Amino acid sequence: MRELASRPLSAAVSGMTTEVVDPVPGAGAPHLPRQTGLVQLLTPEGERVEHPDYAIDVTAEELRDLYRDLVLVRRWDVEATALQRQGELGIWASLLGQEAAQVGAGRALRPDDTAFPTYREHGVAWTRGVDPLHVISLFRGVDNGGWDPVATGFNLYTVVIGAQCLHATGYAMGLQRDGAESAALAFLGDGATSQGEVNEAMIWAASFSAPVVFFCQNNQYAISVPLERQSRVPLYQRAAGFGFPGVRVDGNDVLAVLAVTRAALAAAREGQGPTFIEAFTYRMGAHTTSDDPTRYRLASELEEWKLRDPIARVKAYLSRTGTADADFFADVEARADELAAHIRRGTTEMPDPPGTAMFDRVYAEQTPHLAAQQAQFEAYQAGFEGSHR
Amino acid sequence: MTQLLTIGKALNLGLRRAMEDDAKVVLMGEDIGRLGGVFRITDGLQKDFGEDRVVDTPLAEAGILGTAVGLAMRGYRPVCEIQFDGFVFPAYNQIVTQVAKIHARSRGRLAMPIVIRIPFGGGIGAVEHHSESPEAYFAHTPGLKVVAVSNPVDAYWGIQQAIAHPDPVVFLEPKRRYWDKGEVDTDATPDPLLAARVVRAGDDVTVLAYGPMVKTALQAAEAAAEEGRSLEVVDLRAISPLDLDPVVESVRRTGRCVVVHEAPVTLGLGAEIAARITESCFHSLEAPVLRVGGYDTPYPPSKLEEEYLPDLDRVLDAVDRAMEF
Numbered sequence A: 001m002r003e004l005a006s007r008p009l010s011a012a013v014s015g016m017t018t019e020v021v022d023p024v025p026g027a028g029a030p031h032l033p034r035q036t037g038l039v040q041l042l043t044p045e046g047e048r049v050e051h052p053d054y055a056i057d058v059t060a061e062e063l064r065d066l067y068r069d070l071v072l073v074r075r076w077d078v079e080a081t082a083l084q085r086q087g088e089l090g091i092w093a094s095l096l097g098q099e100a101a102q103v104g105a106g107r108a109l110r111p112d113d114t115a116f117p118t119y120r121e122h123g124v125a126w127t128r129g130v131d132p133l134h135v136i137s138l139f140r141g142v143d144n145g146g147w148d149p150v151a152t153g154f155n156l157y158t159v160v161i162g163a164q165c166l167h168a169t170g171y172a173m174g175l176q177r178d179g180a181e182s183a184a185l186a187f188l189g190d191g192a193t194s195q196g197e198v199n200e201a202m203i204w205a206a207s208f209s210a211p212v213v214f215f216c217q218n219n220q221y222a223i224s225v226p227l228e229r230q231s232r233v234p235l236y237q238r239a240a241g242f243g244f245p246g247v248r249v250d251g252n253d254v255l256a257v258l259a260v261t262r263a264a265l266a267a268a269r270e271g272q273g274p275t276f277i278e279a280f281t282y283r284m285g286a287h288t289t290s291d292d293p294t295r296y297r298l299a300s301e302l303e304e305w306k307l308r309d310p311i312a313r314v315k316a317y318l319s320r321t322g323t324a325d326a327d328f329f330a331d332v333e334a335r336a337d338e339l340a341a342h343i344r345r346g347t348t349e350m351p352d353p354p355g356t357a358m359f360d361r362v363y364a365e366q367t368p369h370l371a372a373q374q375a376q377f378e379a380y381q382a383g384f385e386g387s388h389r
Numbered sequence B: 001m002t003q004l005l006t007i008g009k010a011l012n013l014g015l016r017r018a019m020e021d022d023a024k025v026v027l028m029g030e031d032i033g034r035l036g037g038v039f040r041i042t043d044g045l046q047k048d049f050g051e052d053r054v055v056d057t058p059l060a061e062a063g064i065l066g067t068a069v070g071l072a073m074r075g076y077r078p079v080c081e082i083q084f085d086g087f088v089f090p091a092y093n094q095i096v097t098q099v100a101k102i103h104a105r106s107r108g109r110l111a112m113p114i115v116i117r118i119p120f121g122g123g124i125g126a127v128e129h130h131s132e133s134p135e136a137y138f139a140h141t142p143g144l145k146v147v148a149v150s151n152p153v154d155a156y157w158g159i160q161q162a163i164a165h166p167d168p169v170v171f172l173e174p175k176r177r178y179w180d181k182g183e184v185d186t187d188a189t190p191d192p193l194l195a196a197r198v199v200r201a202g203d204d205v206t207v208l209a210y211g212p213m214v215k216t217a218l219q220a221a222e223a224a225a226e227e228g229r230s231l232e233v234v235d236l237r238a239i240s241p242l243d244l245d246p247v248v249e250s251v252r253r254t255g256r257c258v259v260v261h262e263a264p265v266t267l268g269l270g271a272e273i274a275a276r277i278t279e280s281c282f283h284s285l286e287a288p289v290l291r292v293g294g295y296d297t298p299y300p301p302s303k304l305e306e307e308y309l310p311d312l313d314r315v316l317d318a319v320d321r322a323m324e325f
């Protein structure tokens, strides 16, 4: 096995304690997750702090870019939630509160790396240059995601919990065989860590020392189920059992996420194998627009997390240090407005797919049987021309 | 006592009654406790029966079914909720290789009275994996019983009968009909779990359906009646084993049969039924048994599901073809 001690991430492993998280909270008991062993570079108050293993040098411009990303991604999310409420989308899975985790991880990727998202990684999509409307189209029921997964290095959304972790691992094994100096970044939630396939992915990744990073956004809930039902140890500590480093990062700190993910991806590219990153964060909204979180968590918990907002701390830092001025903030707002308008217009004007679309691309070449079925379908539909259909 | 209940509420009351009747009944699933399930089928049950009997499980379907096997070996009657049809597949290994076979493997020494509740079918405008009809996979597996309910009465009684049943039962719930209402007499004597039922009498064509398509078939019969055509509608209720006696009796009279389901037609239930009807009613048939079902494509994005799903018009189209034969 490779030498863990040669890596900066080993600090996260060697320094860990066997800490048992709170038991499943009883009804009504506030669920306030502990934040231990957390890598943080920007405090909730917007103070820059140093971490022995994760120095990061970011220019003023990079910082402003990150801020802009965070604001635009949140605006996209808010607009999409509104569109769903107005009946324009079937459902929306909000990333509210997880902007820093996603932007930080996404910006750590190089163009030749590949991300394997769940269904909530709109912020990562943004960093890969995916048109928001290509994500919206999935939630509108037009297609299963309109972007090109190869061109963007951003795989299609995977709705079946955890399945993409194995894909990312296999992809990484392919990179390894080809001698490519790139990495795969697998996204997963805290709930997903319970799936057998996710555990298999980590076993594979360790066994083959695959250049894959598991980026787990611990947003504290899997729909209604709190983390304690999935794990009795902090999630990042699971990695040790598989034989690779695990690190817990403040998921609401875009700088820390960027630094930690960059280091993990670099290690992967250099042949040092996988890392598990637990981005400690909070799902500030409902699981999806179909969900009602008042049934399983207290409003006070949200209030607590609002104090750790991922965007406010960057803004505080930029303002206090004079890294950005009022004009900059006004410009970001204007761009956010533009983006929201683009999304709204694009959504309401989005054409429905033709009925025949479902017969497309089921196979590399349509089978004669399916072709005949499609012809039957078309003839049948034509019979309704001019009538109620 | 007779109550007006939705299918969802009837299931909830049926589960409650089963839990009151038998302390060995344990509900397991994702989000079924405090949340009451994403469709609220188990609403209030954890509050009343406790966290030991209504278990919010870790997020792992193989774990749900695999531990249900062990609990069943200890004499419990696990009722597992799979959140959506498309998420049963991580559990498929346990269901097919263990749940279905342990009774035979152990020569009957081990019973597997497990119920696997699955909200199934489309029509709710959902994203991928939330609208599927996987019944044929289970019906193709010896050792499993498979039923589909279509109305509140069968929901209320069926879930209790499935829980009391000695074999594993895949219990399919028509998710888009959860909110459909009907009168339920909770003191009545229910029909057997595994029996088909004629839900509308007719003479011209026998239309077979189950789960969400029963309502569609009945609407088609209504529309056909206005054109002077008389459809007999049979709610199959049991998918495995099929109860074809009332169907054979019906087809011998009508000479024509149309099978309707949401699942893709190829190797769907309709194929098995067509084969059996052909064997049993060959000399009475005036037309081949016709199938109306989903196309042989992945379930499409929701903007296309109306086109994909069989509806009244497609049933009537098949009826026309059967009549013209």
Ligand SMILES: Cc1ncc(C[n+]2csc(CCOP(=O)(O)OP(=O)(O)O)c2C)c(N)n1
Pocket (backbone or CB within 6 Å): A120, A159, A160, A161, A188, A189, A190, A191, A192, A193, A219, A221, A222, A223, A283, A287, B030, B059, B061, B083, B087, B090
């Ligand atoms: C195999 C599977 N089972 C169940 C579901 C239904 N489901 C969708 S999201 C979800 C919770 C996921 O929680 P987590 O992994 O923590 O990610 P989060 O949604 O919080 O981002 C569940 C149970 C699913 N999509 N796939």
